[in-house]
Amino acid sequence: MSIATATLENWSVHRSFAMKQEKQVLLRIASGDQSAVEDCLDQYGGLVWSLCRRWNSDDADDAAQEIFVQIWQQAKRYDPNVASEATFISMIARRRLIDRSRRRNAISSAVLSMDSFDELESQSEALDSVDTADEVGKAKRCLQRLTEVQQKVLELSIFHGVSHSGISDQLSLPIGSVKSFARRGLIQVRDCMQSKDDVLRTALTGEGTHE
Amino acid sequence: MSDRADMPVPVAELLAGRALGDLTDAESSKVQSASKSNLYAKAELAKEAAELDRTAGILMRAFAEDDLEGMPADLRKQICDEAASVIEAASGDDLNTPSVRDRLQSVIEAREEDAVRLASAGIEPGGTPSADRVTRREWIAWASVAAIALIAVGFNFLKPVQTFVSTDTPQKLRLRLLSSADDVIVTQWGPGKTKLPGTASGDVVWSTSSQQGVMRFVGLPINDPSIDQYQLWIIDPSRDDEPVDGGVFDIATGGESLVAIDAKLNVIDPVAFAITIEQPGGVVVSTQERLPLLASVN
Numbered sequence: 001m002s003i004a005t006a007t008l009e010n011w012s013v014h015r016s017f018a019m020k021q022e023k024q025v026l027l028r029i030a031s032g033d034q035s036a037v038e039d040c041l042d043q044y045g046g047l048v049w050s051l052c053r054r055w056n057s058d059d060a061d062d063a064a065q066e067i068f069v070q071i072w073q074q075a076k077r078y079d080p081n082v083a084s085e086a087t088f089i090s091m092i093a094r095r096r097l098i099d100r101s102r103r104r105n106a107i108s109s110a111v112l113s114m115d116s117f118d119e120l121e122s123q124s125e126a127l128d129s130v131d132t133a134d135e136v137g138k139a140k141r142c143l144q145r146l147t148e149v150q151q152k153v154l155e156l157s158i159f160h161g162v163s164h165s166g167i168s169d170q171l172s173l174p175i176g177s178v179k180s181f182a183r184r185g186l187i188q189v190r191d192c193m194q195s196k197d198d199v200l201r202t203a204l205t206g207e208g209t210h211e
Numbered sequence: 212m213s214d215r216a217d218m219p220v221p222v223a224e225l226l227a228g229r230a231l232g233d234l235t236d237a238e239s240s241k242v243q244s245a246s247k248s249n250l251y252a253k254a255e256l257a258k259e260a261a262e263l264d265r266t267a268g269i270l271m272r273a274f275a276e277d278d279l280e281g282m283p284a285d286l287r288k289q290i291c292d293e294a295a296s297v298i299e300a301a302s303g304d305d306l307n308t309p310s311v312r313d314r315l316q317s318v319i320e321a322r323e324e325d326a327v328r329l330a331s332a333g334i335e336p337g338g339t340p341s342a343d344r345v346t347r348r349e350w351i352a353w354a355s356v357a358a359i360a361l362i363a364v365g366f367n368f369l370k371p372v373q374t375f376v377s378t379d380t381p382q383k384l385r386l387r388l389l390s391s392a393d394d395v396i397v398t399q400w401g402p403g404k405t406k407l408p409g410t411a412s413g414d415v416v417w418s419t420s421s422q423q424g425v426m427r428f429v430g431l432p433i434n435d436p437s438i439d440q441y442q443l444w445i446i447d448p449s450r451d452d453e454p455v456d457g458g459v460f461d462i463a464t465g466g467e468s469l470v471a472i473d474a475k476l477n478v479i480d481p482v483a484f485a486i487t488i489e490q491p492g493g494v495v496v497s498t499q500e501r502l503p504l505l506a507s508v509n
Contacts, residue, residue, distance in 0.1 A: 034298060088268070138269075
C-alpha cells in the first residue's frame with residue numbers, strides 16, 4: 001500500500017485532530033482574507049465577549065468592538081512561534097480592557113499606557129520561541145502551586161478586572177498585600193511555565209532511540 | 212534554564228504590575244527610568260515585559276475556559292460589518308494581492324495551453340496561417356506576462372514556481388515566509404501511527420508559490436544517522452498518488468530543531484506532511500512502517 005493511500009485513509013482521523021487545532025485565522029486575516037473574519041469570531045468571539053462582560057458589563061459591546069478592530073489591525077504581527085492565536089488575542093483584549101478601565105476611572109494619563117510605552121510593548125520579536133501546545137493546561141497546573149489567596153487575587157485581577165481596592169474589600173486583605181500577591185503570583189506562574197518547558201527539553205536531551 | 216538573576220526583583224515586580232495594569236504614576240516613572248538606564252538592556256526589559264504579558268494572557272484564557280458566554284448575534288454582525296474596511300486598510304494598497312496573482316496565473320496558463328497545443332500539432336510559431344493567429348495570441352500572452360513581470364520586479368511578487376534552494380538559515384527562512392509569503396501554510400504536527408518516546412510537537416511552514424518551507428520540531432528524539440534517518444513526505448493529490456520526497460534529515464540535539472524542506476518535485480497543493488523513519492539515506496518509496504508525525508492542512 002502506498003504511503004499516500006494509507007496516510008490519506010488515516011487522514012480523516014488526523015484531519016479531525018487538525019480541525020480541533022487552530023485554523024490559523026490570524027495569518028489569513030493578515031493576508032487580507034475577509035472570509036477569516038467569521039472563523040475568528042467563531043473561535044474567539046466567546047472569549048472576547050466573556051472578558052468584556054466581566055471587566056465592565058455596561059459598555060461590553062463597545063469594548064468588544066474596539067478589541068476586534070485591534071485584532072484586525074494587529075493580525076500581521078502574530079507569530080505562531082511565540083504564542084497561540086488565543087493567547088495573542090487574549091493579550092490584545094487585556095491591553096484594551098486595561099486602557100479602558102484607566103480612562104473610565106480617570107487615572108492620570110502619565111501612568112504607563114499599555115500602548116504608549118513602545119520600548120516595552122509586547123513585541124513578538126522580544127519573546128523566545130516556546131511550545132504553545134497546552135498553554136492553558138500548564139498555566140492551570142502552575143496556578144495550583146500558588147496559595148489559594150494568590151490564586152484568588154490573580155483571578156479577580158486578571159479575569160474580572162477588579163481593582164486592588166476592590167480585591168482588598170472582597171478578601172479583607174491590605175491593599176499592599178493584594179499588590180504583592182498579584183505581582184509575585186504572576187511572576188511565579190511565568191517562572192513555573194518556563195521551567196516546565198526547560199524540564200521537557202532537558203528530559204529529551206540525549207534520547208537516541210526510536211520506537 | 213531561565214535566568215532571572217540579572218533582573219532585580221523590584222524591576223520584575225514593576226513589570227508584572229504593568230502586565231496586570233496596576234502601576235501608579237510613581238511606579239510608571241520608575242519603569243520609564245529603568246528603560247532609559249544603562250543598567251538594563253532595553254531588550255532584556257522588553258523580553259521580561261513581553262513574557263509577563265503573555266503569561267497574563269494565558270492566565271486570562273485559563274480562567275475563562277470554563278465560563279465562556281456566547282457573543283450576542285447583533286454585536287457579532289456589527290463587528291463583521293466593520294471588519295472589511297479595517298482589514299483592507301491594515302493590509303494596505305498592495306499589488307501582491309490574490310486577485311492580481313490570479314490574473315497573472317491565468318495568463319501563464321493561457322501561454323502554457325498554447326505552447327502545448329502548438330507542440331502537439333507540430334506547429335512552429337509563424338509556420339501556418341492558423342499558427343499566425345495562435346502566434347499572435349501567444350505573443351499577447353507572453354507580452355502580458357512580460358509586462359506584469361516588469362512590474363513584479365519592482366514590487367517583488369512574482370515568485371518562481373520551481374524548486375528553489377534558499378541560502379537563508381532555516382530560522383531566517385521561516386521568519387521570511389511567515390512575514391511575507393501570501394500563500395503561507397502553517398500547520399501543527401500531530402501524532403502519527405508510530406508512538407515516540409516523550410511528546411514531539413512543532414509545525415510546518417510552507418509556501419507553494421516559492422516552493423520553500425521549514426519544519427519546526429520540539430522534542431523529536433535525536434537519531435543516529437548511521438542507523439536511521441527522518442524523511443519528510445508531502446502528500447499532494449493534485450500531483451499524483453505518490454507523495455513528494457521532502458528530504459532526509461537528522462535531529463542532533465534535544466529541544467527545538469528547524470529543518471528546511473527540500474522538495475524533490477514541484478508541489479502544487481499539499482494536503483498533509485508526514486514524517487517517516489527510514490534507513491540511512493532515505494528511500495524512494497516508503498513502507499511507512501514507522502510514521503511518527505503527521506500534519507494535516509485544513
